[in-house]
Amino acid sequence: MKALRKIAALLFCAASFALPEAPKDSCISCHLELEGEQSKPAKVFDSDVHRQAGLGCADCHGGDPKDNSMNAMSPAKGFRGAPKKTQVPEFCARCHSDIAYMHRFNPKMRADQLSQYLTSVHGKRLKQGDTKVAACVDCHGVHDMLPASDTRSPVNPMNVAATCGHCHADPNHMKGYNIPTDQVEKYGKSVHAEILAQGDTSAPTCTTCHGNHGATPPGVNSVANVCGTCHVFFAQLFEKSPHGPAFAQMGLPGCVQCHSNHEIVKPSDDWVGVGPNSVCITCHSAGDKGNAAAQKMAGDIAKLKTFEGRAEEILSSAERSGMEVSGPKVELTSAHETLIKARVNVHTFNDAEVQKLTDQGVEISQKAYQAGVASLRERDVRRKGLGVSLIFIVLAITGLYLKIRQTETRHNA
Ligand code: HEC
Ligand code: HEC
Ligand code: HEC
Ligand code: HEC
Ligand code: HEC
Ligand code: HEC
Ligand code: HEC
Ligand code: HEC
Ligand code: HEC
Known part of the structure; x- marks a missing residue:
């Protein structure tokens, strides 16, 4: 047996x-x-x-x-x-909040998705029984879930905006909440979306600013301050500017006051100053210091552009007539760099700081312009020289011709 x-x-x-x-x-x-x-x-x-x-x-x-x-x-x-929708987060968290279990599969896997999620508007509202918000499976799918790194995953940076848009761009779904439903559309027109679409993931998508799971990404106390995580230098200048403390006191979010939060487009020089596209005149009216500073900055930036343009034109003209001007052209690029820096320094909101740079740029442009003038003068001298030698050559040829004719007639006679 x-x-x-x-x-x-x-x-x-x-x-x-x-x-x-x-x-x-x-x-x-x-x-x-x-x-x-x-x-x-x-x-x-x-x-x-x-x-x-x-x-x-x-x-x-x-x-x-x-x-x-x-x-x-x-x-x-x-x-x-x-699970019912309200049970989904805990259903997933049975494993995903168990760090020892998760690390058996992947030692780098985070185990804070549920605790983060509970801080978000989605998590708080779901706890109150609101099933129109996003729970885990609304963003990740279910049964055919992919790692976030897979470009087909709905949470891959390339697809996030569309995933959020299933609800946030649907006025029917969002009825009753009294928030706009234009975030996806506006974000779609932004520089950020344009750069991300080119495959450059250093540009933010919805979750970069709003957090994947929590209310805000790590290291930021408010979504309004998120810009500074990438645009560090701008944020430093802004904080030290008169606007830093003034906006904080008034509870105004910093950068988005001038740049908006979703439709962030490429700024242009006419945003400064007091023209129709100025962002300054929404708060500063004629006669106040901000208005005066705006006009001064705009004037200085325009001046630098005029001088740079003039130098560029004369150097191109010299180059077209065959003159060697590569040296001054290289120097002129550093004038352009001061222009770029001046645009950044607008964020000091101190016209003297902008002028320091535009003055440098104007000086470089003037030198380059002078080099262009000198080079055109040299061209004219050379042309004159060429003219004189041409006359001599023509005279010599004519002389030679006459001489030959003379000999020929003598020979024939
Ligand atoms: C012999 C066939 C059979 C087997 C084996 C079987 N299922 Fe099912 N399952 C069904 C049928 C039929 C239904 C739908 C009817 C129902 O709800 O009872 C169902 C329903 C379900 C549901 C939906 C229930 C709900 O709450 O809506 C889940 C989840 C499920 N199965 C999971 C499983 C899992 C996990 C196993 C393996 C441990 C399993 N099934 C094995 C036939 C099967
Ligand atoms: C990672 C966890 C997970 C795994 C693995 C999983 N399910 Fe599910 N399943 C869920 C969740 C969560 C829901 C609820 C989905 C919802 O609310 O939309 C669900 C729902 C279901 C339902 C109800 C109908 C539906 O589609 O909503 C069935 C049936 C089901 N699962 C069967 C299965 C079967 C069969 C397998 C294996 C082939 C499986 N599940 C594997 C998490 C899982
Ligand atoms: C039974 C335990 C368990 C449950 C329940 C579970 N998961 Fe997982 N999950 C895992 C494991 C294990 C992995 C694979 C980790 C690895 O190999 O990288 C994983 C991987 C994932 C990944 C891929 C992460 C990445 O980007 O690499 C996602 C997303 C995910 N789970 C979401 C969910 C969601 C949403 C639910 C609930 C519907 C859920 N999981 C329920 C165990 C679980
Ligand atoms: C509002 C959409 C959304 C919801 C809700 C959501 N996730 Fe995620 N999840 C994401 C995004 C976006 C990523 C990150 C993609 C990336 O890394 O680029 C992510 C990443 C993950 C990962 C990979 C590891 C990590 O933390 O980066 C896991 C695991 C995961 N989620 C599980 C969950 C679980 C469990 C829940 C529910 C408690 C949940 N998610 C709810 C959008 C969501
Ligand atoms: C399943 C539908 C759904 C999906 C998918 C979804 N959301 Fe939501 N979300 C909601 C609802 C409903 C609210 C509640 C609106 C409110 O309370 O103002 C909300 C609230 C929010 C809020 C707070 C708005 C406020 O009141 O200040 C933010 C931010 C947000 N969602 C971002 C996202 C992002 C980013 C994604 C994509 C990664 C996303 N949501 C995906 C339904 C969804
Ligand atoms: C560059 C950062 C950034 C990106 C990218 C971004 N947001 Fe926002 N979002 C913000 C800021 C800042 C606010 C305003 C917060 C405040 O006023 O406190 C906001 C507000 C919101 C709100 C609240 C309602 C409203 O419109 O004011 C929702 C919902 C929202 N965003 C969803 C999204 C979705 C969906 C995407 C992707 C299509 C997205 N956001 C992309 C920064 C961003
Ligand atoms: C995840 C990093 C990241 C975050 C967060 C972010 N940006 Fe950007 N931003 C970029 C990248 C990358 C570019 C394109 C390259 C560049 O011009 O610097 C860009 C471009 C811009 C531009 C256009 C610059 C130009 O010359 O065309 C502006 C304006 C801008 N961002 C403002 C903001 C504001 C305002 C916020 C916050 C609401 C913000 N950004 C949040 C990464 C980020
Ligand atoms: C008070 C209005 C205002 C605020 C606040 C503001 N900006 Fe600007 N920003 C501007 C103006 C005006 C320009 C255009 C300057 C130009 O092109 O001459 C600009 C240009 C930019 C550019 C493009 C610079 C370039 O190289 O062309 C970026 C990036 C930028 N801002 C980011 C930020 C960030 C990040 C913050 C917050 C820390 C911020 N801005 C706060 C008004 C503002
Ligand atoms: C959202 C409103 C707002 C916008 C837009 C704005 N400012 Fe201001 N600005 C303020 C506030 C508030 C103060 C601090 C109170 C005050 O001195 O008027 C301030 C102060 C200043 C000051 C310091 C004035 C002083 O008394 O020393 C300057 C300079 C300035 N702003 C320039 C600008 C320029 C240039 C722009 C456009 C690029 C601009 N501001 C756009 C609100 C704004």
Whole structure:
């Protein structure tokens, strides 16, 4: 009897070694046979990041994946079914908040998604029973979940705006909340979206500014301050400017006051000053110091552009007539650099700081202009020289011709 059992056990062992795959998961095999919605999870599951990590249906839903009958889904076997929307975050967090468990699979995986999520408007509202907000599966999908790094994932930076847009760009879904539904449209017109679309992920998408899970990204106390995480130098200048403390006191968000939050476009020089496109005149009226500073800055920037343009023109003209002006042209590029720096220094909101740079640029431009003038003068001298020598050559040829004619007539006669 004992021997028989041993043989049976051995045979079983051999059989399982011979099998190319582990025994089929009963959840998958039965669900594949079902109709519609009940079969979909099993059909798409192969590509799921959890499947790739070796997990099965029962790791999330519970139950017994070795039982081929409906009993596989008996609560007695730990089956917990499909979670209601309000239960989803905790359903996922059973694993994702368990740092020891997660690190067995991936030592770099964070385990703070739920705790972060609970700080967001989404998390707070879901706790109050509002099921129109985003829970984990609204952003990540379910059953065919991909790692965020996969470009097909709905949370990959390339797809985030569209994912948020499913709700935030749908006025029907957002009815009753009294917030705009134009974020996706406006963001779509921004420099940031344009640069991201070129594949440059240093530009922000929705979650870079708003946080993936929490209310704000790490290291920022408010979304309004997020710009400074990338535009560090601008933020430093702004903080030290008269606007830094004044805006803080009035509770005005910094950069977005002039740049907006979503439709951030490429600024231009006519934003400074008092013209129709000026951002300064929304707060500063004629006669106050800010208005005067705006006019001064705009004037200085315009002056530098005029001088730079004039120098550029004369150097190009010299170059077209074959003169060597590469030296002064290189120098003129440093005048352009001072222009770029002056635009940054607008954020000191101190006209003297802008003037320091524009003065430098004007001086460089003037030198380059003088080099252009000198080079054109030299061209004229050379042209004159060429004219004189041409006259001599023509005279010589004519002389020679006459001489030949003279000899020929003498010869013929
Ligand atoms: C013999 C076939 C069969 C097996 C085996 C099976 N299921 Fe099901 N499952 C069904 C059918 C049929 C339904 C839909 C009817 C129902 O809700 O009871 C269903 C429904 C479900 C639901 C939805 C229940 C809900 O709350 O809406 C989940 C989740 C589920 N199965 C997961 C599993 C998991 C996990 C396993 C493996 C441990 C498994 N199933 C094994 C046939 C099966
Ligand atoms: C990573 C966890 C996870 C895994 C693994 C998983 N599910 Fe689900 N499943 C969920 C969640 C969460 C829901 C609820 C989805 C929702 O609210 O939209 C769900 C819902 C369902 C439903 C209800 C119908 C539906 O689509 O909403 C069925 C049936 C189901 N799962 C079956 C399965 C089967 C079969 C497998 C294995 C092939 C599986 N699930 C693997 C998390 C999981
Ligand atoms: C049974 C435990 C478990 C449950 C429950 C679970 N996960 Fe996972 N999840 C994992 C493991 C393990 C990985 C793979 C980690 C790895 O290999 O990098 C993973 C990976 C992921 C990833 C990919 C992360 C990345 O970018 O690399 C996402 C997204 C994810 N899970 C979301 C969810 C969501 C949403 C839910 C709830 C619907 C959920 N998980 C439920 C265990 C679980
Ligand atoms: C509002 C959309 C949104 C919601 C809701 C959401 N996520 Fe994420 N999730 C993201 C984005 C975006 C990323 C990061 C993509 C990247 O790294 O570029 C991410 C990344 C992840 C990762 C990869 C590791 C990490 O932290 O970067 C896991 C795991 C994950 N989420 C799980 C969850 C779980 C669990 C929940 C629910 C508690 C949840 N997510 C809710 C959008 C969301
Ligand atoms: C399933 C629908 C849904 C998805 C997907 C979704 N949201 Fe939301 N979100 C809402 C709802 C509903 C509110 C609540 C509006 C409110 O309370 O003002 C909200 C609130 C917010 C708020 C707070 C607005 C306020 O009141 O100040 C921000 C910020 C936000 N979502 C950003 C995002 C981002 C970023 C994404 C994409 C990564 C996203 N949401 C995806 C539905 C969604
Ligand atoms: C460059 C950073 C940045 C990006 C990118 C960004 N936002 Fe915002 N968002 C902000 C700031 C700043 C606010 C205003 C917060 C305040 O006033 O306190 C805001 C406000 C919001 C609000 C509140 C309602 C409103 O319109 O004022 C929602 C909802 C929102 N953003 C969703 C999104 C979505 C969806 C995307 C992607 C399409 C996105 N945001 C991209 C910075 C950003
Ligand atoms: C994740 C990093 C990041 C964040 C956060 C960010 N930006 Fe940008 N921003 C960029 C990149 C990258 C560019 C394109 C390269 C450049 O011009 O610096 C850019 C371009 C710009 C430009 C256009 C510059 C030009 O010369 O065309 C402006 C204006 C701007 N951002 C303002 C903001 C404001 C205001 C905020 C906050 C509401 C913000 N940015 C948040 C990375 C960021
Ligand atoms: C009071 C209005 C105002 C505030 C506040 C402001 N900016 Fe500007 N910003 C401007 C103006 C005006 C220009 C255009 C300067 C020019 O082109 O002559 C500009 C230009 C820029 C540029 C493009 C510079 C270039 O090289 O062309 C960036 C980037 C930028 N700002 C970022 C920021 C950031 C980040 C903040 C917050 C720390 C901020 N700005 C706050 C008015 C403002
Ligand atoms: C959102 C409103 C707002 C905008 C836009 C704005 N400012 Fe101001 N500005 C203020 C406030 C508030 C103060 C501090 C109170 C005061 O002195 O008027 C201030 C102060 C100043 C000061 C210091 C004045 C002093 O008394 O010493 C200067 C200079 C200045 N702004 C220049 C500018 C320029 C240039 C622009 C356009 C590029 C601009 N501001 C755009 C609100 C604004």
